[in-house]
Amino acid sequence: MAVGMSRPRGTHTAAVRVWEGPGIAGEPDDGRDGAAVHPDDLPDGLVIADETGRVICFNSAAARITAVPSAAVLGRSLEHALPLEDLKGRRWWALTDPYGGLATRVGQPERNLLLPGGREVLVSARYVREYPTGPVRRVVISLRGTEARRRTERSHAELIATVAHELRSPLTSVKGFTATLLAKWERFTDDQKRLMLETVDADAGRVTRLIAELLDISRIDSDRLELRRQPVDLSAAVERHIQALTANGQTPDRFLVRTCQPLPAVWADPDKVDQVLGNLLENAVRHGEGTVTIEVAPASVPEKSDEKGTAVTVSDEGPGIPEESMVRVFTRFWRGSKRGGTGLGLYIVKGIVEAHGGTITVGRGPGGGAEFRFILPVSAPAYLR
Numbered sequence: 438m439a440v441g442m443s444r445p446r447g448t449h450t451a452a453v454r455v456w457e458g459p460g461i462a463g464e465p466d467d468g469r470d471g472a473a474v475h476p477d478d479l480p481d482g483l484v485i486a487d488e489t490g491r492v493i494c495f496n497s498a499a500a501r502i503t504a505v506p507s508a509a510v511l512g513r514s515l516e517h518a519l520p521l522e523d524l525k526g527r528r529w530w531a532l533t534d535p536y537g538g539l540a541t542r543v544g545q546p547e548r549n550l551l552l553p554g555g556r557e558v559l560v561s562a563r564y565v566r567e568y569p570t571g572p573v574r575r576v577v578i579s580l581r582g583t584e585a586r587r588r589t590e591r592s593h594a595e596l597i598a599t600v601a602h603e604l605r606s607p608l609t610s611v612k613g614f615t616a617t618l619l620a621k622w623e624r625f626t627d628d629q630k631r632l633m634l635e636t637v638d639a640d641a642g643r644v645t646r647l648i649a650e651l652l653d654i655s656r657i658d659s660d661r662l663e664l665r666r667q668p669v670d671l672s673a674a675v676e677r678h679i680q681a682l683t684a685n686g687q688t689p690d691r692f693l694v695r696t697c698q699p700l701p702a703v704w705a706d707p708d709k710v711d712q713v714l715g716n717l718l719e720n721a722v723r724h725g726e727g728t729v730t731i732e733v734a735p736a737s738v739p740e741k742s743d744e745k746g747t748a749v750t751v752s753d754e755g756p757g758i759p760e761e762s763m764v765r766v767f768t769r770f771w772r773g774s775k776r777g778g779t780g781l782g783l784y785i786v787k788g789i790v791e792a793h794g795g796t797i798t799v800g801r802g803p804g805g806g807a808e809f810r811f812i813l814p815v816s817a818p819a820y821l822r
Contacts, residue, residue, distance in 0.1 A: 481498055481580060482500075482503070483499060484515075487575060490515050490516070495510050503556070504556065505518075520552070535564055541570060542564060544562045544563040548560060560578060562577065563576070592769060595770055596770075600651065603647050607641070607643045610636060614636055653789075657792070665706050670700075671747050671749055675694060677711075678718050679731075682722060690728075692728070694732075695732045695733070697733065700735055703747050709792075717749075717809050718731070718751060720783075720807075725806045726806065727754025728754055730750075732748075732750040733748070735748070738795065745815050749811055750808060752808035757801050766799045795813040795814055797812075
């Protein structure tokens with residue numbers, strides 16, 4: 438692939454032509470067809486210097502990232518137009534010496550560098566040579582802002598802080614009760630021992646759930662969530678969860694189940710489906726009010742109208758989710774109330790549903806509360822279709 442210069446758009450950059458075959462910019466194209474792409478159409482900053490080190494291209498993204506007008510750098514030497522320094526304060530172009538350095542080098546990998554004033558940018562460079570080990574004909578530099586990386590780092594920092602906070606309380610409890618029991622076992626009655634051990638057990642379960650959430654997040658983020666698909670009866674799965682909730686103290690009349698038969702046979706991971714249903718129902722019970730309505734019905738998968746599936750809708754009659762918060766419901770650390778939780782559950786739910794090829798949405802239910810609706814495609818094996 439070679440980069441060629443053609444008539445500029447406006448006054449500050451030149452168009453870039455991307456060829457299907459090898460070649461050097463400025464040389465005859467030998468009749469090859471190509472598609473012109475203007476530098477200002479590129480999402481990243483593009484800076485090109487010629488064989489003399491003079492800047493011949495500085496697109497609008499580069500001007501935005503560096504806060505330097507294109508007209509101020511075109512024709513200037515690369516070192517003065519883009520005075521980059523590494524994080525130790527060393528002049529970058531003097532350090533790398535693209536024109537006079539090793540003839541075998543083809544570029545520089547992306548790294549954090551600093552512009553005057555301390556502005557951080559992500560910079561990578563490609564050295565275009567006429568032939569291997571030949572003189573550098575062009576230096577092509579890509580610039581990117583650091584905002585996306587900072588958001589990622591901030592998200593990781595928030596995750597670590599959340600985990601540390603959530604682990605500290607149960608582990609302190611476990612350590613305190615076990616130390617007390619070991620030191621003063623004979624002084625407690627059987628009922629007191631049972632109470633302390635039940636507390637330890639509950640806190641250990643809380644730590645186990647948090648670790649499971651972290652593993653799920655890791656697999657979702659790295660696209661390594663494994664699914665063991667088999668036929669799943671979503672209606673029966675809903676009934677199991679309701680029975681578990683009523684066994685834990687919820688009144689049976691708190692739940693209303695509506696099932697539209699016949700339902701297609703959905704192939705999914707039953708454990709992951711239970712995780713989704715458990716999270717949505719527990720959220721409706723904990724954060725919602727009134728009757729929790731669960732509807733199970735056949736549905737078409739959005740954007741795949743020819744693919745059938747099953748939709749499950751969970752709604753309550755509580756205050757609901759504010760409109761301005763609905764876009765953040767499935768992000769990390771979002772909490773609908775101050776009633777505890779890590780704020781990771783709905784993020785995991787969305788990851789599980791999408792790993793199945795399904796969709797999940799949030800809105801306002803008929804009773805005014807929150808309404809979550811997810812659709813799982815049939816996803817039957819090919820030999821059963």
